[in-house]
Amino acid sequence: MSSTLERRVVTLGGLRVGDGPAVVIRNRVSLRSSGVPQRRLGEGEAGHRFAEGALVEPASAADLPAIAARAAGVIVGASWTRDFPLVREAAATGLPIVVERRPGASLEEWLGVADYCAAQGNDRVILCETGLDLALLQRARAASGRPVIVDLSENVALAGAAVAAGADGLIVGAESAAQDGSDVGAGDGAHDGSPVEASAALEAAALIGTLVRAETPATLGECRQAIDRVDAALATLLERRVEIAGIVQTLKPVGGFAGRDPEREQALVARMARRAPRLGEERLAAIMNAVIEAGLHLAEEG
Template sequence: MSSTLERHVVTLGAHRVGEGPAVVISDRMSLREHRGGAREFPREGVTLAEPAGADDLPLIAARARGVVIGAAWTRDIPLVRAVAALGLPVVVERRPSATLEEWLGVAGYCAAEGNDQVILCERSDLGLLRAARAASGRPVLADVSGDIGLCAAAVAAGADGLIVDGLIVDGSQADRREAEEAVTLVGALLRPETPATLPDCRQAIDRVDAALATLLERRVALAGTVQRLKPVGGFAGRDLTRERALVARMAQRAPELGETHLAPIMNAIIEAGLHLAEERATR
């Protein structure tokens, strides 16, 4: 693989974007929208800030961990170069009409200024996320502030992180929780991790366990529905042939566990679901 396509990882404040779990960034502000300058910045600063022009760059350099080249400014090459020259991580949004090549070209201007700490950001076309990652090797973020319902789809599409608008008070906490749920549950299923430290490994296990708990709860609910539909319910209605076929199919997805290890796990899950269905029937 050529060096231009090697997997990039960018440190953005407390986040390592591009490896490990997807991240959630909820402290992003735009000085195009907040013209109070320093008065608008939280005392502790922000992770990302978008300038309204070159005059904002000294303030951003002092108060932000990263800078956004907003979609409206991607054709302003002098501003792009000035942003890159700050030395901060740069998030490049895609202009809605821009092609993939044009989008990556803006990242190239940053790299030409000696700043290769570039993250790509998309607002609407999630299909471009994976293509941008594959073509450039750079991390990709999805800005879901305009449609928080896209969180899970964005993680599934390969986003290395989600941006939610945490500077809006109404609903911001609920939006952040939904984004974190997508990162935890969808990420645990679709985003392989290779943690290098014990704390990181435990956090990865916690994410997988959260996904397992969610799936087990859903499976138990479906098992209860099956019991209502079967002519013979409860333990008497178990179909051992179907259960063996189920374990065999699962073993194809989990070959290291195999049928030998999966069979007792699935038996315990099925029995737990049947016990719960019986408990509910007697309430």
């Protein structure tokens, strides 16, 4: 088992996986059907089975030249992690390798496949949990230092839980390109077939990820994106606070501005200052006064 604890970052297409916000991957394609390898495909034919920049699982070694030329990364599928000749050839493409966990595989076996890829000279390895064992995800991330993503193709409702558990990325809407031979993907590469699922995963990555993942943006653009994520989380929390405060108004003997409790508000600000010492009580008091007044005005309007 790898004992390297230093956090590694792998660039997958235009995404930095393992550093900063959790990413959402919507262009995961398999050239297999139901885990059974299809007939061997030539380089040209395989290339037409997926959009450029996709994350692709080969059906056989014959697909690898097209994948190397067009894909963002290669998937070592859960069903063939023990096919070491194919794993070795996949690693030899030089593309980032996403190692899925075989059902029932131990942490040691899972990390062993990743280390095998690294031993072939390709250390751009991302681990992928497919069984939704979020505790194992945490252990893999801590033990290996490698990025760990989660395939949520079967249950995108767990997006929030996966991000909270430390997932560096989410895969949504995986497809099999071997079903009908048609091109997969168009436009922005999002071909999950369900914008709602992709939106749910993006929300989880933005909102929950903001609370649990530290970010160190290095450019103005990255800073603005990080601020946008924090602002989205703030807006969501403020809306929820206003909703609860509105309920409180109906339960108080005296509602509205007359029912304000200065001692409770002061205690609230003091508790917040312990979580945000750089802001301090004075600044937080002004912020929370504005929040409380906005909620009271909204309650009166309703």
